[in-house]
Amino acid sequence: MAFIDYYKILEVDKKATEADIKKAYRKLARKYHPDLNPNNKEAEKKFKEINEANEVLSHAENRKKYDEYGENWQHAEEFEKSKRQQQQYQSGGQQGGFGGFGGGEDYSDFFESMFGGRASRGGGGRSPQYKGQDFNAELHLNLKDVYTTHKRTLTINGKNIRLTIPAGVENGQIIKIAGHGGEGAGGGPKGDLYITFSIENHTDFKRDKDNLYENVDLDLYIAILGGEITVNTFDGKVKLKVAPGTQNGTKVKLKDKGFPVYKKEGQFGDLYITYQIKIPKNLTEKEKELFTELSKLRTS
Template sequence: MAESKRDYYEVLGVPKDADDAALKKAYRVLAKKYHPDANPGDKEAEAKFKEASEAYSVLSDPEKRRQYDQFGHAAFDGGAGGAGGFGGFDFSGADMGDIFGDIFGDFFGGGRSRGRSNGPMRGANLRTGVRITFEEAVFGCQKEIELNLKDECPKCHGTGAKPGTSPVTCPKCNGKGKIVYTQQSFFGQVQNVQTCPDCQGSGKIIKEKCPDCYGSGYISSRKKIQVTIPAGIDNGQSIRIAGKGEPGINGGDRGDLLVEVTVSKHPIFKRQETTIFSTVPISFVTAALGGPIRIKTVDGEVEYEVKPGTQTDTKVRLRGKGVPSLRNKNIRGDHFVTLVITVPEKLNEEQKEALRRFDDAMNGIAPEGGKKKRGLFGK
């Protein structure tokens, strides 16, 4: 009875304002989970599958959904849904084709309309990698890479057939490149399209193969390619070289070559987007009195005047000494330098005495008659 049925939105687990995409996604998940072929002999799973299918068939049809939203299950009492479906329900208005194509594709090793067309198809992309230095990533460079590339066989001109012969139409698929299988489901017969296993989707069969390319239509050879590395590229980013990938099928365009860049670590510099970071040690005397120091940048050394009384971990900003933007190499980030005061680890007696005198000069001696206070250097 209608009163015993669960709310269709509750069945699919979607809100009442869910759009078509959300409905389809929710139903796809439930259909795959509870499909009888995935749960043989499980009556509970079968019931849930039927329940989800019924809910989707209503909610995916604009008119039926309008009626359901207004009257609930009563809108379809008395066989209002019509005959011809299963369980007294009509599924003719629901967009089930792509969903069941995916489901049966998962169960039976194929997919709906996933067979390769025998028309022109673009070739696959190729991937390779190149390693560059930190400075090369900042300023850009030219690199030469070597890899195997396929070219049209000069003997058969890409047909794969022995010279003087030609490929023939595949008798299994009649040149279509696809085979249509009919399968029985709870909803009747479902058609599933798969790539022809004999011609692999090309629609042609090569009876006498070319002796040079062994029927592939292509010859592989080792080639060198010049790669332009743009200024500002970062670790893990890729460069696309058009037309250097796999050859196309049946006259299709070649794919592209994707070159992934690996940037070697630098002993001094660190990078975050277009900003460079580094640390520069300075002596206590320079920090206290101030004075010029030399700072290494990707452009070479620059001179910087340390202010008197500089504390450790002071940040210095060198504008325009960072990494160029990939979009505009004339726009560069900044270089931030952290000044760290170094303490000598080994001192001779003369140096130690000089530090003690300095400590005394910094009011390390107590007034006459009093105890000596602990100075800057603990003496």
């Protein structure tokens, strides 16, 4: 357990006045407040540090104790105990020092050790309410899983959460489930649960938002003479007419055959097919002869 320099955290001098500390705390809290930095772990950590520093430095008694023992905080309790005994002896049993804090959450070990949990608020003012810790989880799905809206039950910190996963959710997308994070402190609200979707694509389709892209091999003779082919779409096969003289790399758009549009039921993107004409290999003598004849016809 290391000593924590609360002055450094609040970026103030050891001689800082109460007003300086308040100003520094406000400034940093505005910068790192979790509501202003959603899903930012670093900011959340920093915000807790700032609050802890403020709990100590903004209350005269706490600050005095902190300043008095500083890096020798490990011996603070012994000194406090002997001081209390002395005071009891002198004043006939009156309680002194810190006491009855309890219930502190999200404080550092250093703080807990020195102040025993939540610090004294001095004048008996309202304890601050802090939102509970936000939880983060990652959900791995296949592209096929998110083609349709479906329900899943996740177990987060021992609790089952029934989750509806809307069709068309994006890889890397984060959804927030309010109130499913850690317990709040001082009567504050519960934190939120953030779920990041990691979507793996094991299909032949490439996805760009709602549109899908697919390369389709096209027989040379169909490309030249035209014809009908069957192609795979995400939800089945469709027949396509191929125009005579189709060039390699020709793109065809199949409207509404793409991926579902997120949270827009019944709406789909498009499927873009790119033809890749297959040139026959290992020609027979007869084929070579016929191709040569064709080539002469084209050049004559």
